[in-house]
Amino acid sequence: MGTQIRVQTEDFDLAREYQAQRERLEPAGACGAIACFAGLVRDQYQGEAVGELFLEHYPGMTEASIEALVAKAAARWELLDVLVIHRVGALLPTDQIVLVSVASPHRAEAFAACEFVMDYLKTDAVFWKREVLGERGAHWVESTAADRARVAGWQTQGSGADKQ
Amino acid sequence: MATIAVQVRFFASLREALGHESLQCQVPNGCSLAQLLRELDRQLGEASTALRAENVRVAVNQSLVSTELALNAGDEVAFLPPVTGG
Numbered sequence: 094m095g096t097q098i099r100v101q102t103e104d105f106d107l108a109r110e111y112q113a114q115r116e117r118l119e120p121a122g123a124c125g126a127i128a129c130f131a132g133l134v135r136d137q138y139q140g141e142a143v144g145e146l147f148l149e150h151y152p153g154m155t156e157a158s159i160e161a162l163v164a165k166a167a168a169r170w171e172l173l174d175v176l177v178i179h180r181v182g183a184l185l186p187t188d189q190i191v192l193v194s195v196a197s198p199h200r201a202e203a204f205a206a207c208e209f210v211m212d213y214l215k216t217d218a219v220f221w222k223r224e225v226l227g228e229r230g231a232h233w234v235e236s237t238a239a240d241r242a243r244v245a246g247w248q249t250q251g252s253g254a255d256k257q
Numbered sequence: 258m259a260t261i262a263v264q265v266r267f268f269a270s271l272r273e274a275l276g277h278e279s280l281q282c283q284v285p286n287g288c289s290l291a292q293l294l295r296e297l298d299r300q301l302g303e304a305s306t307a308l309r310a311e312n313v314r315v316a317v318n319q320s321l322v323s324t325e326l327a328l329n330a331g332d333e334v335a336f337l338p339p340v341t342g343g
Contacts, residue, residue, distance in 0.1 A: 218342030
């Protein structure tokens, strides 16, 4: 299985990354499905306007934390290639934050693994988000109970596409 | 007793609370977490209580530790507030 994990300040071009992933696939003919997810900065947080989002990370450990959660996905589903691009630094509303693209023989695995990787990025990936809000000023975002519930859900139930 | 030098790093809200991104510490060889915290109390004063918060995790050489520390010379210890990516 191919894996590409990048942590970068630069924006990404989804079409270019998708094409590069297709060209990376080996054997190419085995792939029946690619599921892509892009995460974006919204302009609202709990009713307040978001000014800026700053993403901090721990170089080395952050990449390793993403590798670990991708490895969990690869152990669980039959995957051909996983791409994760996660931006860091100063971002503004409407900016792209993260790209997850999963290639697999079949769509069930591609959809499930893509969602799994995103859910685990929310709770396990080593990043910190400093959000500047209209009234409240700057605060550090934490993963929510909903985020943790989604991860708990992956731990207790199969997706039907799990490897036997 | 022989002391060793370790690097301690603080991230995000902890860095803000402590006013430091990183510190060099001289600690006993095989230093435990409790010993490290006492040294950090000495260097940082009252602000170091933030390091004892239940949701703070500790990494040594970029791996989370769940058992007791036993530090070696040149180790990098990081105190990590709750993470969120995506």
